Amino acid sequence: MTRQAGSRQVAPLIAACRRLIDIYEVDGWWPARTRFEVMVGAVLVQNTRWANVAAAMRALRGAGALNAGVISTLDPADLAALIRPAGCQSVKTRRLQAMAAWAGGVGNLRRLAGIETVRLRHALLGVHGIGYETADAILCYAFDRQQFIADKYARTWLGRMGCVPQSVLRSYEACRHHVEGELHCERIDLPALHAAIVLHGQAICGPQPACTQCALRDQCGYFRER
DNA sequence: ACCCAGGGTCATA
DNA sequence: TATGACCATGGG
Numbered sequence: 001m002t003r004q005a006g007s008r009q010v011a012p013l014i015a016a017c018r019r020l021i022d023i024y025e026v027d028g029w030w031p032a033r034t035r036f037e038v039m040v041g042a043v044l045v046q047n048t049r050w051a052n053v054a055a056a057m058r059a060l061r062g063a064g065a066l067n068a069g070v071i072s073t074l075d076p077a078d079l080a081a082l083i084r085p086a087g088c089q090s091v092k093t094r095r096l097q098a099m100a101a102w103a104g105g106v107g108n109l110r111r112l113a114g115i116e117t118v119r120l121r122h123a124l125l126g127v128h129g130i131g132y133e134t135a136d137a138i139l140c141y142a143f144d145r146q147q148f149i150a151d152k153y154a155r156t157w158l159g160r161m162g163c164v165p166q167s168v169l170r171s172y173e174a175c176r177h178h179v180e181g182e183l184h185c186e187r188i189d190l191p192a193l194h195a196a197i198v199l200h201g202q203a204i205c206g207p208q209p210a211c212t213q214c215a216l217r218d219q220c221g222y223f224r225e226r
Numbered sequence: 227a228c229c230c231a232g233g234g235t236c237a238t239a
Numbered sequence: 240t241a242t243g244a245c246c247a248t249g250g251g
Contacts, residue, residue: 030232046233052249053232087231087248095234131234151232198232229251237244 012163013179017188020196029195030141035109036068038142042134043095044086055085072100095129102127109142117145132172140191148183149194150175153201 032038040060044053059082060066065074079096080089103109112120117139124135132150139145148154150172158164158175168174183190 042232043234045231047231047246048233049231049249055249085248088233088246089248091234091246129234133233137232149232153232194232202232231248231250233246235245238242239240 011182012161013158013182014186014188016161016163017183017193020200021189021192024196024199026192026195026199029192029199030137032141034066035142036103037066039099039103039138040066040071040096042137042141043092043099043129044083046092046134047088048086052085052087056083059083059085068100068103071096072104092129098128099130112143117143117147120145121147132176136176137194140194144191146190148176148179148190150179151194151198154179154194154197157197157201 030038030041032041037057041053041057044056057066060071063070063082065071065079065082071079074097076090076093076097080093083089083092083096086092106112112123115123120143121135121139124130124138125132130138136147136149139147140149155169155175158179159166159169164175164178168178
């Protein structure tokens with residue numbers, strides 16, 4: 001345990017999260033105009049760089065197709081052509097249309113604003129193409145919920161920080177549950193935390209990390225791995 | 227010519 | 240329940 005000067009102890013995980021958010025100061029990290037746009041981006045970005053997603057989103061916007069009504073009724077071949085830059089066209093076309101059909105069934109997505117997060121998450125997970133990570137991203141950035149996203153970046157980082165047992169890092173849900181338990185009531189902005197973790201992972205401690213500039217290098221544990 | 231990215235589904239064992 | 244193939248584009 002680290003000690004806070006002269007006062008109470010703060011768990012390493014909590015301190016690390018606060019520090020990371022402070023360093024990156026992310027605001028409006030997920031660019032989108034509507035809830036539905038966030039959902040489209042969340043599907044398109046699966047295993048894909050954001051730059052490619054942005055190109056696909058521009059094509060969709062240009063075609064006036066960034067809404068549930070158009071996407072659900074568009075010819076699959078046409079939709080696939082529009083989202084081509086994001087890769088996996090046929091797969092993502094199916095997922096987008098399933099999602100658009102679901103959103104259309106809801107009517108206005110604003111109606112979901114009052115639903116309990118756990119129930120909304122369950123509903124999202126029932127939609128074809130939405131798994132744990134995509135659901136949590138949608139909860140964070142489309143519905144403004146405080147949800148921890150236990151993606152690969154997060155688990156790699158948590159592992160390096162050494163403040164989470166290795167056993168829970170293996171599965172998405174185990175990790176999410178653990179962190180949720182540690183952070184609840186801590187008033188840490190989880191959407192901002194995810195953005196900071198991703199930026200940190202991409203810019204500084206990626207697969208071929210160059211931690212020399214890493215502001216957390218003394219805590220990050222990257223060098224301890226060697 | 228490889229390798230990978232802000233994953234999920236489906237088929238096997 | 241736990242792995243692995245598969246999707247497919249653009250950038251390094």
